[in-house]
Amino acid sequence: MAGNTLGRVFTVTTFGESHGPALGCIVDGCPPGLELSEDDLQRDVDRRRSGTSHFVSQRREADQVKILSGVFAGMTTGTPIGLLVENTDARSRDYDKLSDRFRPGHADYTYAHKYGHRDHRGGGRSSARETVMRVAAGAIARKYLAGRLGLRISGYLSQIGALQLAPLQPESAYENPFFCPDPARVPELEKLLWGLRSAGDSVGARVTVRADGVPPGLGEPVFDRLDADIAHAMMGINAVKAVEIGAGVGAITQRGSEHRDELTPTGFLSNNAGGILGGISTGQALLVHVAFKPTSSIQVPGRTIDLAGNAVEIVTTGRHDPCVGLRATPIAEAMLAIVLLDHYLRQRAQNADVRAGVPDIESHKR
Amino acid sequence: MAGNTLGRVFTVTTFGESHGPALGCIVDGCPPGLELSEDDLQRDVDRRRSGTSHFVSQRREADQVKILSGVFAGMTTGTPIGLLVENTDARSRDYDKLSDRFRPGHADYTYAHKYGHRDHRGGGRSSARETVMRVAAGAIARKYLAGRLGLRISGYLSQIGALQLAPLQPESAYENPFFCPDPARVPELEKLLWGLRSAGDSVGARVTVRADGVPPGLGEPVFDRLDADIAHAMMGINAVKAVEIGAGVGAITQRGSEHRDELTPTGFLSNNAGGILGGISTGQALLVHVAFKPTSSIQVPGRTIDLAGNAVEIVTTGRHDPCVGLRATPIAEAMLAIVLLDHYLRQRAQNADVRAGVPDIESHKR
Amino acid sequence: MAGNTLGRVFTVTTFGESHGPALGCIVDGCPPGLELSEDDLQRDVDRRRSGTSHFVSQRREADQVKILSGVFAGMTTGTPIGLLVENTDARSRDYDKLSDRFRPGHADYTYAHKYGHRDHRGGGRSSARETVMRVAAGAIARKYLAGRLGLRISGYLSQIGALQLAPLQPESAYENPFFCPDPARVPELEKLLWGLRSAGDSVGARVTVRADGVPPGLGEPVFDRLDADIAHAMMGINAVKAVEIGAGVGAITQRGSEHRDELTPTGFLSNNAGGILGGISTGQALLVHVAFKPTSSIQVPGRTIDLAGNAVEIVTTGRHDPCVGLRATPIAEAMLAIVLLDHYLRQRAQNADVRAGVPDIESHKR
């Protein structure tokens, strides 16, 4: 009800504030018998970590993930997996002068309305720092999906401001701090970001994530369609303003004869659907695009009100990214992994008996 | 788990196939003491009904909604409300020739994979006909929200193909069969649709829905944010490929200094957020854009495979819309109403004690 | 949230009041490919039906169950199964004189407090009539469990007042109107009931249900243990005041050396556990005892208050059973079937990969 749990069978419940003693989560429903170590989680958490370039928040956290339960002798036991990351580099004083006013574009005003009493330090619960636990939990889902199904999740920065980035070398996205899928464009990106930094401003971005090797049949119509649950998960990442599947908003101007993906004995002829029809995976690659708004914490002075309702000016200092989308790729990948494992388990709950006897036109296993 | 229930406190569970004896739903968790009659539901259901223009499916259903429980002496009792609509104009024979092949862009292939055994008649469970019950249930939510909170939900067709439709007279959207918010543009629309009909083709569309008078504080971070649950609900409508909140994909190219909505004692200065910050409503108008793919049932011949995996040609006959987005407005409005009432009840579950003492800068009550 | 849904994967959501137009339910999450007809449901519903002896409510309902969706060509499709039973013999006038006062032992007072506005006719939603839908839904679960797992559920009246009834011929319980498992005791039972009828009074009862052929491994600790979910389901039947598993309250006076069920290569040596250890099924027979309070609708005058809070006298007329436990056996069996199928599907969601390699000491398949 209070919405800190994601998933139905494979569930992730997180806790923790930006400047509290620790962040943590409970991963429940993980199948037993999965080899799992802290290193498996650390790899993904490190990809997400701040401080990896000049252009993301300069807060320096080790983000060391501890597994507190649910793993015995190197394998998951099927019981809940408790994870913990301690906060060590919180500088709460940076936020003291913000405690009496609402930062525009931030959750300050809405948390105050909803809960009355809030931890304002570093955004408290609404801080992007909370996503550390999503990445750690997502790493568990990823490992299961890769090992048992050969399912592979990848992502990259597909647009920043007006700069569109084609996935010419998508695997290179894992090798630069911007998750840029085309190494030749990295200098352009750096230039854009230095310009923003000088201006004390920020810009929006689009992140694309895909999954290859998704078995057909995942998704629970009519409401918990696979695309609906992906939209829920992605829109649940901080700063997201739009989620698109396959052709996305581009489908608005398409003709039916162009959009529909024809089937042939050797496979679909296109993938406007983004791998989902009627809310259920087709076996094609899953394609998801996520739009991030520009960071609201900028040095450009802005108007706001204080707790008493008076007009005041605000300038955000502290350590912030000029583009929140820059380090969102691992988070979006983690969210997709969690949704896919959850749906894989949901699917076999009801339908493990099914022998479809349907032509499997595109090998979805790698 | 099987995903036929929407909501957590105010829940809507639907059943029924396109060509089965009836469609129905159970609305649970409705507050007691709400005056409710079948007429209240019929009004919205009639808006959605097929056959209202030349350009939507020619199936003629009375769509007479019956209330079977949960209402006594004209008022809801707080017990589950059972709703029923009988199917009377199903022509299953139209579909007989489609039972052995998978229509491109349809859920045929994926339902077959998921469940093994499916009711192919008229799309079975995946038919848009199922949305009748959503509209009926949404009408209950709407009535509560309007009466108790003064909250008003409205919508319109904001784009069809390349034609963008500005809401010059949004209330006029209720007076033409296209939900066009600018009566001067209706002739253009008709021309576009006649062209599509001649070509046996279809086109995509964008529908915009808004809610005015939303109280601040609705939404359950970090996962069940108001925008996340709206995205889930909207992506759960047939044929939807993208959901945007406020500036949506437009936020990608915005600067932070442009996107953030500044606050003043008399209100926010803009609404790029679309009424939601940190996953919680701000009290501003809620703005949601939904992208629909073009109808896949078209007369243009296409390639597909049959049950045995052989290549075959397909031409969809039967009664279909050249643009599914055309009658989607009442459905999107209903989904928004359900999500908002559900979140209003969720909010008061945990936070009814809160006396925020926060400036309420924009009157959200009408 | 509003609690009209039972189960997590195999879910049953019911609606309907005693004197409304119809009762109904939606069974969601049923595995596809199960042969199912209305006759399958009717058999169990008929067992439960009132009017089968002199000693149960004289209301005469046909209780004809209709399947409205989810079954195509004689097999379940995996989509929600809508069920409907029309009310035809409601005599609301019998209840008119009760509308202004609260019947002791009934839900009148509490429904009025909770919802403010209630349908008082025949107990409205709190009537035992609502259990028709549970029996119909349970019949679906039973058929799946019997066909796929060889799991068999049976039950009988094990005590009525001071009369303890040993299961000498448990299968005979299906052949007399009292579900008495020892035909020789039926005359005693009749005598007891005629006595109660003359006195206008009623008496409590205990019903025992068991399941044979339960696979080991069902149950989701630490909270949704199999026994915990059975307790929830059974305590959710009208008039139940206690639920016992295996030795039940008898365990209080047992020694550990007596209670613990020792294991041998050929099986457990006893079954004090009632087939559940640590909240998980052992593979032994599941044993559940359910205590029913005496019917509160009796002819003995009693004291109560009216809507204005004044002391008044009450005598319940209308058509009522001298012992609600008398027809509870099919209901308790249905609830057990629903819980078991739900847990079977939950188990395979998380643990379908498990190859336990554990000795299976007692064949649980029949």
Place this chain on the structure above:
Amino acid sequence: MAGNTLGRVFTVTTFGESHGPALGCIVDGCPPGLELSEDDLQRDVDRRRSGTSHFVSQRREADQVKILSGVFAGMTTGTPIGLLVENTDARSRDYDKLSDRFRPGHADYTYAHKYGHRDHRGGGRSSARETVMRVAAGAIARKYLAGRLGLRISGYLSQIGALQLAPLQPESAYENPFFCPDPARVPELEKLLWGLRSAGDSVGARVTVRADGVPPGLGEPVFDRLDADIAHAMMGINAVKAVEIGAGVGAITQRGSEHRDELTPTGFLSNNAGGILGGISTGQALLVHVAFKPTSSIQVPGRTIDLAGNAVEIVTTGRHDPCVGLRATPIAEAMLAIVLLDHYLRQRAQNADVRAGVPDIESHKR
């Protein structure tokens, strides 16, 4: 789905094994603005702690509870409350010799069947040690209920073996290590326990918990009745074999004229219902009885099988209680507190608008 979460609005999700590094839980949905410190939790946890007498497990754990999130400046913020207790006195070697055989009466055999791979040390997840977190979470619920509603929860040992203990001085239950509600009987209890210890055996017990000041109207029929959810919660405590409400199994032999609780303008004349009618609280005291089986870890040798299915003998050494019921009182109280707060919040979600206008015949507020 994996069942480690209790509650719907006020939810408690636990993790941790007996011999792992730590136990923890996330309490989500707690209303904001509640004053809360670690001391508030420690008080209840200390009551439950082992090592408080000669007759409970000699494991010595400090059980120091840490609050990791959700509390700021001494008050809850409405965000998830993370709790942690480190394990410091686990002696895993005691269990090494048990890793290859299944202890009778324990969850060893069933966990092995369900999950394949298990942490056998100290019972792993099935250890009663896991209940520490329930008590800590329950303390939060208790504090809210006491402060806002004046609701008070108390409990005591009402039977151990054949010894029935009347609540002559119920408040004294908090002052002796057995939770005995009659100080005069403590010597008898000690004698019984020394006898068991000498025999290396154990015995069962009954614990009674009650709640005074429960508002009328709590409970969500037809399935999530207050009594059904209490039964679920109590049966979810380790070693419980029966749950009774009010008259409980005693209702079987009662007449209707005796059982029904008559109403008068000054209150109910009896409380056989145990404070619940039709699944909804009446405003009377809530009465719950819980039956615990005797500890299965005893020194009396027993028969069992090993992993290979061979017959072997087993003698449980290690540190164990001769009666698990002895320290169950705080756990049962905690479970009741969690269920009641959850239902209080559920009730106001749907029914906060209700102005019942019904006579409130017994003051339920203290």
